[in-house]
Amino acid sequence: MTGPAATWEARADLVVVGSGVAGMTAALEARDLGLRVLVVTKDDADAGSTRWAQGGIAVVLEDGHEPGDSVDRHVADTLAAAGGLADPAAVGSILADGPAAVAALRRRGAVFDPAEGVGAAGALALTREGGHTAFRVVHAGGDATGAEVERALLAAASSAGSSAGPVAMLTGHVAVEVVRAGGDRGPVGGLWVLDDTGRLGLLRAPAVLLATGGYGQLFASTTNPDTATGDGVALALRAGAVAADLEFVQFHPTVLYTGPGARGRRPLVTEAVRGHGAVLVDSAGHRVMAGEHPLEDLAPRDVVSAAVTRRLAATGTRCVYLDATALPGFARRFPTVFAACSAIGVDPAADPIPVSPAAHYCCGGVVTDVDGRTGVAGLYAAGEVARSGLHGANRLASNSLLEGLVVGRRAARAVAGELTGPRRLPAAVDAVLLGGWAPADRDLVQRAMSRGAAIGRDGAGLAAASDAIEAATAPAPGLSRAVVEDTAMTLLAQAVLAAAGTRTESRGCHVRTDFPRTDDTYQRSSLLVGCSGGALTVRGAADEQTQGVA
Template identity: 65%
Template sequence: MTWEAGADLVVVGTGVAGLTAALRARELGLRVLVVGKDGASAGNTGWAQGGIAVVRPDEHDAGDSLHRHVEDTLTAGAGLCSREAVREILAAGAAAVERLRGAGARFDASAGGALARTREGGHSAFRVIHSGGDATGAEVQRALSAATREGGIPLLERHCVVELLHGDGGAVAGALALDAEGRPGVLHAPAVLLATGGLGQLYAATTNPDVSTADGVALALRAGATVADLEFVQFHPTVLYAPDSGGGRRPLVTEAVRGEGAVLVDVRGRRVMAGEHPLEDLAPRDVVSAAINRRAAETGAEHVYLDATGIGRGFADRFPTVHAACRAAGIDPVREPIPVTSAAHYSCGGVVSTVDGRTAVAGLYAAGEVACTGLHGANRLASNSLLEGLVVGERAAAAVARDLRSGLLVRRCAGEAVVPAMPVVHRGLLQRTMSRYAGIGRDATGLAEAAAVLDRAAVVRPLRTRRAAEDASMALTAQALLAAARLRTESRGCHRRTDHPATDDLRWRRSTVLRLDVAGRLIHTPGGIERTAA
């Protein structure tokens, strides 16, 4: 090893969950070290457009309540949410938002001075607060990054965590990382928080940035933790369609555009969501994405249109990010409909953890999109994700502090830190395979074929570069996702099996849980995590 560093808590990730945790841990007197693959603002948080879903006690729609927000979340989650987790996280939302505002985050205000609110798919009320019209994530990231710098919290930029290290008894003792020049080093810590974001780069078309390569899921699996609900990948219904865009991240057209009155129409001008759901264009995302794909197939087109012309000239002020992306593509959304399609957007599953971020491995915590707390179930309710990052990030930091004080976490000498060798798959092949066989519509034959393709293409290589480490994470997580999707022989939420179109509550009202055995093979935990609506 060519370098080393130490802390009480190593936070892997620089998004809302990671930086919130780092700030709270510093307040609690912990020595904190944040690690990011790129700069401080890289990650999914900065791209979040819609806002933060929260019922604030002093400002909310008549008749809206925490109870209604909970019920909307449970409905969207299609029977796989943990009611207890939903209640705890959402109940802590208003206080979390106030702390975020105290850290310098600015939100849009209405004419009367109250925070402006919009409505998104699946919500029964206007409860989504926003910033910069459609730049909420960017403002949250700015405020948290500034607070982190001002607080003097050290940040290792352009450092890639390759493996978690263990001490005596199997507890986490730190992490092995590569610096910006690819030199290996050790981060010593009795606690590691994974806040690495999502897995959108498993697919050829995604709203996620380049850093979203499923690192946290793979690190947790290899460390002995369990993962759940990986089959539930939410495809955002509306990303800007460009026929020559190729793969990679595509500009998001926030759901709030439909919240302000835009409607989906097909290439023949017919309403897409009419008769599909009682909420029509504001139906949950899985419903809208599936309807878009069906209508596109029926018409032989690769896209549908989002007609926002009724919003008028105020479009650019309300949605400046979307407006700029449209104009860059040669589209004037004030005068013409926007061509849109669906793309991989959010992972509803992840590392099994509590609402305090604890996992099954001592010293390992998870928060944000990488975690599976039971909040999202089979389909995330729009704009619940930033809220979860704020709440669980803070709670995870508090849990680490408590666990350190109680003696549950102690500094251990890490075992030998050796750069591991893992199976990797060519990224382009993996993305094409996952998009073809593990997108919105899936079946047993295609899922088995995808697993076989990736298995045949896998080559074991030492993870001496960030690219190799990412490709290894993607290869393992893709196989885990395919295994979970094969196991769940029903359609529920954003998991749609064309060979099993019905929902089977008798057999499948439970989370699909996977882990690695001692030989490194993925195995299913019988019984999973049973979910109830009680």
Template identity: 65%
Template sequence: MTETVLGPVWEARADLIVVGTGVAGLTAALRARELGLRVLVVTKASGDDGNTRYAQGGVAVVLPQEHDPGDTVQAHIADTLVAGAGLCDEAAVAAIISDGPEAVQRLRSLGAMFDAKGDGTLERTREGGHSAFRVVHAGGDATGAEVERALLKATVDGRVPLLENHVAVDAIRTPLGAVCGLLVLDGNGVPGVLGAPAVLLATGGLGQMYQATSNPAVATGDGLALALRAGAVAADVEFVQFHPTVLYTGRGARGRCPLVTEAVRGEGAILVDATGARVMQGVHPLEDLAPRDVVAAAITRHMALEPGGVDDHVFLDATSLHDMATRFPTVYAACVAAGVNPAVDPIPVAPAAHFACGGVVSTVDGRTGVTGLYAAGEVARTGLHGANRLASNSLLEGLVCGTRAAEAIVTDLAVGLLAEPRNGVDPVLPVAPVADRDLLQRVMSRYAAIGRDAEGLAVVGSVLDVSTVDRVLDTRELVEDAALTMAARALIAAAAERTESRGCHVRTDFPERSDAWRRSQVVRLTPTGQPVLADPVLTEGVA
């Protein structure tokens, strides 16, 4: 990869730069500010733009004195490990789930209002893979909107500076490779430099890699690409969770599709095909509440194979739910807008790209392998999700790991571990391979979604090889397209190598799970900027 030397137009300094205004970024910024750091938050869009705002189901947590009889933190940990299909890091799971009650309490003390019963205790629902009703929610099915609202308000009230419409392009590093700042572009493409001994990536997911996704436009994998370019490694990138049920709005639908939260099934709705036959009967003991990977794969198989399938969608029969409009107002409104009355019509649904289980290899305290670079939230791979995320564990991860990352940064600063921003080498605009986004989304959806095989993955590789062009990353769109290109290449490298089916990774040519593959794969960049699998010695380190 070559680079273009740049004269930045403006510069700013802080102790910590947080990239991203979702649950992870704002939680970290608020905690760091509370601990006395000068924090600057950057986002490429407006403050509330990100996956967090769209979260529906809720936050999975076992609260003291407010849980199902017999439910425990241990049971939540056990459910997470089962969903993760053998690839979770057990210590990370235990640490994050155990910190959950305190993290939710902290969020409530910042002003987030969860749905409560008459006696003041929180309402709880159940989602796929959970053995108990332990998902707390807000506004019925508008949990993410309430989390985002509360965190943004606290950020503004606490006068934490927030720079909107600035896209993070690349890390600035010292000659020894420590991160000590960030190169950004404003909405007009004017470059600026943000100097800080610590940069926290909280840039969210990469659902825009596929044609149909529940993720908004900002979810383009930028943080993953930036971290790889800065020398960090990624893992578990082949595991992209497809939500089993987004609202099907017609053949060839593109961009963000409205989600039909799993909690609708938690409260009694069932998946059926065009003949009314149940999709999940006999597939899994939990039937319609089986883990997401199981449900999404079953729907995909049903659409492809079953005589009652209608090729590209099935139906969610929620006609037995009496309070759909009040309990699930977001879903209800989306259905009505699409001409579906859930009280009488089965809701047409299909799977869509939803959540990146893998990402930048980070500890639960946000530390990556690169000094000064931290990651938290969906961009990070802490080992919580393994091969498949348990529903409603990600807001929790953002809350817990955002807090812990801020605390780790304070510690690292105090012990003098981090670099001086003035030691950063001159900023440069990177040049990177960029594929046409529409083409990339089409080939990824066709060959690298649910149901992959060696031949299809090779097709994606060839198409990307012949269609990418090296470009200077001098606009937000190019930064995003380059990130999607790098993320897609990393994903197909890992997916092609993993000759088994596990969690969200379903190989039609290797349909069984293999014990030999009970390990994570690590991706790093070559000196020329190609994502490649790291050697097995490194791989063992994160499994």
């Protein structure tokens, strides 16, 4: 799609796309390092996924961890949950930097819940979540950790207390295309953006950091906000970067069931509720996780979600129940969950909470190193949009906020280190936008993905979803935020379906009912390489052959 000429231009050293934990951490660090930073976000700065993170931050604090816990043990738990696809070196590197990243966040004003009891002065409260073998998750406001992290970062960004002043924010603008100097082969030269009135702008910058979150909105029911439309991965693919592990979409097992046909973002029931002793039961009161895994209700999320899905199919019901009636002080410890339950007439102190799985966290994304670098010079990614090697085939609970904090800081430092001399930006910029991709109807994409690519996929369902989306894809008459988002969702849907179709095994949160066993020949990532002219090229996980996917 060819867009109109830019109606305005601006310059920066670093453009950060997204205002969540990874983006704002990077922006603050870059500002403190003396870079001119501009943060771009589609909506208000607080409209992303970070605010909805309930559980906490998994970290082995140097001065306040459970006896016997260690970073090595945290690494072991992460690798155990990851289905053999996490990068051990990346896991060790990111988790080892966690204590320093959390300390930096606290210096920026974040306040975490204190430990209670004798001898707890100055220590932080720790909880345990699925897949963890120790209490190592710090939290804020009971179950409002993401909201506190976001508050602290945005307050620090707006503060004039820094010698560099507040971080510049451009809200209400969607990122349309990454600019590369010298056409599609040179380094990054900036970013095209579009406001809600259709006015196109050009941000000239030698570095762009994508921190846009995931693509949970590909599914009809999700814990993600409306902004999670996969924009960052689509931007990176069209810019020539590589994405991996897109088939691994984690479905959170305990999302509040609000009735048949519920669509869009649904309230999360944090895993910490099970960490405090709640158990899953079916409509007859039978334990769901008994005999399913040694950790039972605290098993990794892919295990619990799959078990819940099997029980729903066996009983012909739409939800199971999380029985937290024996937990003391539920409303105080989990105020966010309590409020969501109260809104549908459920009192967790007296009633089991109706829950069912929903799309939650994307384990794959743009391939980066542990400093956020992609394969395109000047293009970085951090947070859920990135595949840093930390998560593999399934994310360990509460590792995501930690990843955003660690890699966000590192990416800013990498940019600062690489912008040591003048870098010439392109004098003329091509205005061909969206790289030959066209959108399909959003509702159709969500319905097709929910039918064909949710928990329990098979080849026929994946192919049918791909065919339905391809048949519905058509050029858009103009350029708007909705067109940009729908084009990204269409690209990501086809990428997820292609990767899921290529991986003919079950591993982590990718469950193939026609290939139920894990196959060791697939113990490596599947890569999407190349994205031009409306086509993807997929390299399979089991072989080195390449195939075009329209």
